[in-house]
Amino acid sequence: MESIVKFLLDNSRVLVMLVVLIIWIGIFGYLWKLDKKVKKLEEPD
């Protein structure tokens, strides 16, 4: 655990990259779900 903390402290860019990736995955998941929902609503009854 200590070595991971030391690694992240020495490589703060990795930490920033991980945060940005998590945010992007969240946004992508939301858009994907929204697209599916809209597609379902567009289908004729």
Added chain:
Amino acid sequence: MKTYYKLLVFFIISGVCIAGFMAPIDFIPGLGERARNLFFHVPMNWAATIGFIMSMVFSIQYLVKKDLQYDIKAHAAAEVGLLFCILGYATGTLWARVDWGTFFKIDEPRMMSLLLLMLIYAAYLILRSSIDEPEKKARLSSVYLIIAALTVPFFVFIMPRVFPGLHPGSADDTQSPGGGPVVKNEMNSTMRVIFYTSSVGFVMLYVWIYNLRVRIEKLTIKKLRSITV
């Protein structure tokens, strides 16, 4: 939107996030490691600019053909363009905090020009929401969007390069004169690959969100019509 398109957007932007932070970059005078912001800040603003131009094209089409479909498209293009402009501005202010020591500088031409551009498009949204009659709303919105888009080249390309300022590419920029690291291409090949891939990725993301916005608007109108009939 096709599934492969969405997956392509995901992989391009994920790749840009990883490469943008991890790939070794060349030293650009005055920017250093902070140049990594180029991979996100500039493509977001490019996507916004494309969105504003798209809104003008659809507005002209509406005024010519009087078809409300074009009004919906123009509105979606401007709205999503404003979203990307806000994101571009946010990444710019974060960079400014590190580089200039402040989030906002009132005498910085690039900051002021983008802020004015955002206010113009925010005013458009307010104007649009204040009119109820669909035909009148579409006509006024179209005229407004055409005039607003005419200011885009001035605020994005001309004003920040004519006046002196701290932003790379300003009139008195001695470290990267004549347009900053992007226009002058002071990036090495790795940086250029990441930068252009990011530009494509963000424009593709813009198109996806724009497409979603248009479809949602059409569904809303359809639902409203079914309620009133």
